[in-house]
Ligand SMILES: Nc1c(NC[C@H](O)[C@H](O)[C@H](O)CO)[nH]c(=O)[nH]c1=O
């Protein structure tokens with residue numbers, strides 16, 4: 001059984017809550033176990049939580065869930081690009097899949113509501129990566 005950990009950003013909680021539930025439902029459908037779930041204030045805060053979870057021996061992969069919605073400035077770009085870069089760095093550093101279930105940047109709230117399935121996609125990718133990496 002694939003053992004997952006979820007890191008969920010609370011910022012835009014009305015949207016990330018739905019992303020979280022869809023992701024959990026898909027993990028159950030795939031027969032994967034969610035061993036840990038941690039909520040963080042926002043997407044920018046995700047990498048440290050990912051690092052702590054990757055250090056656990058009973059975690060095969062980490063799924064990140066969040067939603068970055070544009071404001072009046074380009075702050076959304078800063079949040080997303082830095083978080084995404086560190087997430088990519090961590091997956092290579094710890095040799096475990098860390099998948100990106102974070103929508104945005106440059107996104108309106110309506111566009112975010114249309115992308116609730118990003119968390120589901122990230123669960124799918126995490127399970128596939130764990131299984132396929134074991135084959136090589
Ligand atoms: N604007 C969004 C944020 N901003 C907050 C940061 O992610 C972070 O929590 C803060 O800078 C403190 O470290 N976060 C999101 O998840 N989504 C946004 O649209």
Ligand SMILES: CC(=O)[C@@H](O)COP(=O)(O)O
Nearest residue numbers: 069071072073074075076
């Ligand atoms: C992406 C965010 O943090 C967002 O709340 C920033 O809004 P603003 O660009 O208006 O400061």
